[in-house]
Amino acid sequence: MSITEITASQLQEMFQAGSEHLANNAEYVNSLNVFPVPDGDTGTNMSLSMSTAAKAVADTTKEKASEVASIFAKGLLMGAWARAEIAGLFYRSCFAALLSQLRVSALDLS
Secondary structure, eight states, X not given: OOOOEEOHHHHHHHHHHHHHHHHHTHHHHHHHOOXXXXXXXXXXXXHHHHHHHHHHHHTOOOOOHHHHHHHHHHHHHHTXXXXXXXXXXXXXXXXXXXXXXXXXXXXXXX
């Protein structure tokens, strides 16, 4: 069975899983951090930012995947650590085109 669309609840689960995976691998990402300054906290900052965004969508009852995406992007922006606000702005602009959609297709995300 191939998945052609993602529902709001599936998108919530994806954001939660991504946040947990990043949290579990934050130290590894910290070890990769060499640019622009090898301060060793990139994984920690990314994990904290993603965790805030994932919490923002965890309890939402929105039925549109696009609304969940928008809440995630806002949560990422509002909970940004270090320079992670750039990612929040990026996601927010990417998801802006999806605001009217109940489900999101692979083509929409590409």
